[in-house]
Amino acid sequence: MSGAPPPSGDRLTLEPERYELAAGPAYRFDVDRREFVKLLGGGLVVMVAAAAAPAQESGARGGGAGSPPREIAAWLHVAADGTVTAYTGKVEFGQDIRTSLTQAVADELRAPLPSIRLVMGDTDLTPFDQGTFGSRTTPFMAAQLRQVAAAARETLLDLAVAKWSVDRSALDAREGEVVHAPSGRALRFGELTQGQALVRTVAADPSPTPVSRWTVAGRSIPKVNARDIVTGRHRYTSDLTRPGLWHGRVLRPPAIGATLVSLDASGVDTKRVSVVHDGDFVGVSAPTAAEAALAAGQLKADWKTSPQPSDGQIFEYLKKTPPETRDGDGRGAGAQVSGSVAQARAAAPLRLEQSYTVAYIAHAPLEPRAALAEWRDGKLTVWTGTQRPFGVRTELAEAFRLSEEKVRVIVPDTGAGYGGKHTGEAAIEAARLARAAGHPVKLVWTREEEFAWAYFRPAGVIDVKSGARADGTLTAWEFHTYNCGASGIRTPYDVANQTVQFHPVRSPLRQGSYRALAATANHFARETHMDEVARAAGVDALEMRRRNLKDARVRAVLDAAAERFGWPPSRTPARGYGLAAGTEKGSYLATGAEVSIEPGGGVRVRRLVTAFECGAVVNPDHLRNQVEGAMVQGLGGALFEAVRFEDGLITTDRFSRYRVPRFSDVPELDVVLVDRPDLPSAGAGETPLVCVAPAIGNAIFDATGTRLRSLPLVPSGLPK
Amino acid sequence: MPLLELQINGVSRRLDVDPERSLLSVLRDDLDLTGAKYGCGEGQCGACTVLVDDRPTRSCLTKVASVAGRPLITIEGLERSGQLHPVQKAFAEADAMQCGYCTPGMIMESVALLRRQADPAAPEIVHALEGHICRCGTYDRIVRAVRRAAEATKGGTG
Numbered sequence: 001m002s003g004a005p006p007p008s009g010d011r012l013t014l015e016p017e018r019y020e021l022a023a024g025p026a027y028r029f030d031v032d033r034r035e036f037v038k039l040l041g042g043g044l045v046v047m048v049a050a051a052a053a054p055a056q057e058s059g060a061r062g063g064g065a066g067s068p069p070r071e072i073a074a075w076l077h078v079a080a081d082g083t084v085t086a087y088t089g090k091v092e093f094g095q096d097i098r099t100s101l102t103q104a105v106a107d108e109l110r111a112p113l114p115s116i117r118l119v120m121g122d123t124d125l126t127p128f129d130q131g132t133f134g135s136r137t138t139p140f141m142a143a144q145l146r147q148v149a150a151a152a153r154e155t156l157l158d159l160a161v162a163k164w165s166v167d168r169s170a171l172d173a174r175e176g177e178v179v180h181a182p183s184g185r186a187l188r189f190g191e192l193t194q195g196q197a198l199v200r201t202v203a204a205d206p207s208p209t210p211v212s213r214w215t216v217a218g219r220s221i222p223k224v225n226a227r228d229i230v231t232g233r234h235r236y237t238s239d240l241t242r243p244g245l246w247h248g249r250v251l252r253p254p255a256i257g258a259t260l261v262s263l264d265a266s267g268v269d270t271k272r273v274s275v276v277h278d279g280d281f282v283g284v285s286a287p288t289a290a291e292a293a294l295a296a297g298q299l300k301a302d303w304k305t306s307p308q309p310s311d312g313q314i315f316e317y318l319k320k321t322p323p324e325t326r327d328g329d330g331r332g333a334g335a336q337v338s339g340s341v342a343q344a345r346a347a348a349p350l351r352l353e354q355s356y357t358v359a360y361i362a363h364a365p366l367e368p369r370a371a372l373a374e375w376r377d378g379k380l381t382v383w384t385g386t387q388r389p390f391g392v393r394t395e396l397a398e399a400f401r402l403s404e405e406k407v408r409v410i411v412p413d414t415g416a417g418y419g420g421k422h423t424g425e426a427a428i429e430a431a432r433l434a435r436a437a438g439h440p441v442k443l444v445w446t447r448e449e450e451f452a453w454a455y456f457r458p459a460g461v462i463d464v465k466s467g468a469r470a471d472g473t474l475t476a477w478e479f480h481t482y483n484c485g486a487s488g489i490r491t492p493y494d495v496a497n498q499t500v501q502f503h504p505v506r507s508p509l510r511q512g513s514y515r516a517l518a519a520t521a522n523h524f525a526r527e528t529h530m531d532e533v534a535r536a537a538g539v540d541a542l543e544m545r546r547r548n549l550k551d552a553r554v555r556a557v558l559d560a561a562a563e564r565f566g567w568p569p570s571r572t573p574a575r576g577y578g579l580a581a582g583t584e585k586g587s588y589l590a591t592g593a594e595v596s597i598e599p600g601g602g603v604r605v606r607r608l609v610t611a612f613e614c615g616a617v618v619n620p621d622h623l624r625n626q627v628e629g630a631m632v633q634g635l636g637g638a639l640f641e642a643v644r645f646e647d648g649l650i651t652t653d654r655f656s657r658y659r660v661p662r663f664s665d666v667p668e669l670d671v672v673l674v675d676r677p678d679l680p681s682a683g684a685g686e687t688p689l690v691c692v693a694p695a696i697g698n699a700i701f702d703a704t705g706t707r708l709r710s711l712p713l714v715p716s717g718l719p720k
Numbered sequence: 721m722p723l724l725e726l727q728i729n730g731v732s733r734r735l736d737v738d739p740e741r742s743l744l745s746v747l748r749d750d751l752d753l754t755g756a757k758y759g760c761g762e763g764q765c766g767a768c769t770v771l772v773d774d775r776p777t778r779s780c781l782t783k784v785a786s787v788a789g790r791p792l793i794t795i796e797g798l799e800r801s802g803q804l805h806p807v808q809k810a811f812a813e814a815d816a817m818q819c820g821y822c823t824p825g826m827i828m829e830s831v832a833l834l835r836r837q838a839d840p841a842a843p844e845i846v847h848a849l850e851g852h853i854c855r856c857g858t859y860d861r862i863v864r865a866v867r868r869a870a871e872a873t874k875g876g877t878g
C-alpha cells in the first residue's frame with residue numbers, strides 16, 4: 001500500500017478514545033422547562049440551543065446536524081435581586097472549572113464575579129451533558145456559557161432601551177448594571193427584570209468576546225469556593241447526611257471473576273441490619289457505619305473463583321489474546337499506512353526495533369467512590385461523585401427499571417477523579433441498599449475497595465520499528481499499541497513511510513479512562529524510541545527532534561522548553577538530562593528532565609521543565625496549577641506506580657503498598673506557558689503529564705547508559 | 721456504655737459511643753464534623769488530621785476513648801469570629817488546592833507546624849508534611865502557602 005492512507009486509517013485517526021465512549025441512550029425525555037422556569041421565580045431566563053458542533057459535547061443526543069435545535073446546551077437566570085445562576089452539566093473535580101466557567105460568565109455578562117453562582121452536575125436542573133472528561137470543558141462549555149451570558153446581556157440592554165427609550169449604542173453593560181452615560185442613568189440587572197418572568201431562547205451563534213476584550217477571564221483569581229474548602233465547610237458526597245440516614249457496606253468477592261455460590265446471613269441481626277443478596281451482589285446497611293461493617297463481617301459467603309492472570313505474565317497475555325471485537329465495524333482495528341515501512345527500512349542505514357510496556361495503574365483519588373441514595377415516592381435521588389452525572393442516571397434507570405425522569409443524580413464538587421470516576425458503581429450499590437432498607441443509605445468505599453474494585457489505567461505493550469538515515473532523519477516508522485488505547489498514537493514527526501496500528505485486547509483487569517489516557521503510554525514509547533534513534537545516530541536529542549519536525553506548534557514548545565531548561569546541558573557527574581515532546585487533545589508540550597543517581601541506585605528527579613501551549617490562556621494561575629499537578633501525577637506513573645495482582649487478587653490495595661508521589665518526591669517544577677491568544681483554548685487538565693515519563697527515562701539513560709523501556713521505570717531503584 | 725466527654729473546638733460534648741471507635745468516625749458520623757476526611761484509614765494519607773493537645777493526630781487511627789477530656793481542634797474550629805486562620809487564608813490565596821480533599825488535613829498539620837516553629841524553611845515544611853498525600857499534586861503550592869502563612873504571622877500569633 002502506498003499514497004494516501006486507506007479509509008480504515010481515517011477511522012483510526014478520528015476514533016475518540018475508546019474508554020471515553022459514552023453513547024447516549026436511544027430515547028430521551030424532555031425536561032419540562034415550564035416547570036423549571038416556575039421553580040426559578042421571577043427574573044430573566046436565557047437558554048442557548050445547542051449548535052451542531054458543541055452539541056456532541058453537551059445538549060444533543062440523537063438528531064444529526066440537520067435536525068432542529070431542540071436541545072438546550074446551557075441556561076442562565078438573572079434574578080430580581082441581581083443574583084445570576086448559570087447551569088451546566090459539567091462537574092468540578094479539582095480542575096477549577098467552577099472558577100473558570102464563572103469567570104467566563106462574568107466576563108460576557110459584565111457582572112461582578114461574586115454575583116454569579118454556578119449550578120453544576122444536577123440532572124434535574126442542568127442541561128444534558130456527556131460528562132466531564134477529555135479536556136473538553138474549556139473549549140466547549142466555556143463557549144456555551146459565554147454565549148448564554150452574552151445573550152442575557154443583550155436582552156438586558158433591550159430592556160433598558162425599552163425602558164428609557166434611548167439609543168442602544170449609548171448603553172453599556174458593566175459591573176452588573178446597564179449604564180446610559182449621556183444621562184448618567186444606571187440600573188442594576190435585577191432591577192431591569194422588574195420581577196417579571198422573562199424567557200428567551202437563542203440559537204447558538206458562537207461569537208464570544210475576543211480574548212483581547214476579556215476582563216475577568218485571562219486573569220488569575222483564586223478558586224471561587226476556596227473559603228468553603230479551607231474551612232472544611234464544603235460537603236463532598238462522603239460528607240453528606242440525610243434524616244434517617246443508614247450506612248452501607250458491600251461484601252466483595254475474594255478475586256476478580258469470582259461468582260457467589262451461597263450466602264449464609266444467619267449470623268447477622270436482621271432486626272437491626274438490612275441484608276441484600278441479589279445475584280452476585282451482597283451488601284448490608286445499618287443505622288451506623290460500625291454496625292454495617294460488623295454485619296458484613298458476619299456474612300459467610302462461598303465464592304467460586306476461576307483462573308486469572310497475574311502481573312508477571314500480563315504483557316505476554318496482552319499480546320497473545322485475540323483482538324477484542326468492539327462493534328460491528330471493528331473500529332480501532334485498522335492500520336494507518338502510508339508508504340512502505342518494509343522497503344524504507346531495508347534501505348535505511350539505521351534500523352531499530354524495540355518493545356515498550358506500561359503497567360496498570362490506579363487513579364487513587366483521595367476521596368474514594370461514594371454515594372448517598374434516597375428513595376422517595378418512587379423517585380430515586382443519588383448524590384455521588386461521578387464525572388458523568390447523566391450517564392450514571394442512565395445506569396441507575398436501567399439497573400432499577402425506572403424511566404430516567406424518576407432518577408436524579410447530583411454531583412457535589414468531588415475529591416478528584418482523573419478519569420477514574422466515569423461510572424456509577426457506588427451509586428447503584430447505595431441505591432440497591434437504600435431500597436431494601438427503606439432508609440437513605442450512604443456508601444463510602446474503603447481505600448482497599450477503591451484500589452481493588454475501581455477500574456485501572458490500562459496496561460499495554462507498544463512495539464516500535466524505525467528506519468533512519470545516518471544523520472537521524474527518520475524514513476520509516478512502525479508503531480503497534482496493544483490494549484492501552486489509541487490516544488496520542490500518531491507521531492507528530494514527519495516520516496514518509498508509516499504503519500500505525502492500535503490493537504484492542506480484552507483486558508483481564510477492569511480498565512478505563514485515565515487522565516491523558518493512552519497518550520502517556522504512546523508518548524513514552526515514541527519519545528524513548530526517538531532518543532534511541534538519536535543516540536544510534538550520534539545526534540543531540542533536541543537537534544534530532546527538530547530535524548524530523550515540521551509542526552510549528554510542537555517546534556515552538558520544544559524550543560521554549562529547551563531554552564528554559566538550558567539545552568544542551570552542561571554535564572555533572574551522576575546527573576542525566578532528557579527531553580520529550582508531543583501533542584494531544586489540541587495542546588502542545590515539551591518536557592525536559594534532570595535526574596540524579598543516588599548512592600544505592602535510587603533515582604531522584606531534580607527538575608522538570610514543561611513548555612505548554614493550549615491556545616488562549618483563560619486563567620494563567622490555574623493553568624499553571626493544572627500543569628504542575630499533571631507533572632506530579634505523571635511522576636508517579638513514571639517512577640513507581642504499578643498495580644500488582646496475583647490470580648485475580650489486587651495486592652496493591654492500600655497506600656502502604658501502592659506508592660504515590662509525596663512532598664519529597666517533587667522536583668523543581670518549571671512551567672513555561674506559551675500563550676496563543678489568537679487560537680481557541682484547548683483543555684489542559686491532562687496532556688501536561690504525557691512527556692514526563694519519557695523525559696525522565698531518557699535522562700536516566702543519559703546518566704547511566706541503562707535504557708529502561710517499562711513504566712514504571714524504577715519501582716525499586718535502578719535494575720542491578 | 722459510659723459517657724465519654726470530648727472537648728472539641730472549645731466546646732464540651734458528652735457522647736454515648738463505643739470507646740473503641742475511631743475518633744474520625746465519631747467526628748464525622750456522630751458529630752457531623754466532616755472537615756476531617758477519610759482517605760485511607762491506615763495513617764498513610766493525613767486527610768483525617770486533627771489536633772489533640774495541639775499535636776497533629778491521625779484521627780482514623782485514634783480510638784475515641786483515648787482523647788477523652790483532651791482539647792481537640794478540627795478544621796471547623798480554626799476560624800475566629802468569621803476570620804480565617806492565617807494558614808487557611810494563605811492556602812486560599814496561594815490557590816494551594818485542586819479538589820481540596822486533602823486541604824483540611826494539610827492545614828491542620830501546617831497549623832501545628834507553625835505553632836512549633838514560627839518560621840520553617842521549605843525543607844522543614846516538606847519534612848513535616850511528608851505523611852500527607854495530595855493526589856492532585858499541589859505539593860509545591862502547599863509549601864508556598866505555608867511559607868506565606870509564616871510570613872504573614874511573623875511576630876504574631878500562629
Ligand code: FES
Pocket residue numbers: 757758759760761762763764765766767768769778779780781
Ligand atoms: S485517613 Fe487517616 S491517615 Fe488517611
Ligand code: FES
Pocket residue numbers: 094366415416817818819820821822823853854855856857858
Ligand atoms: S487537592 Fe486533591 S488531593 Fe490535594
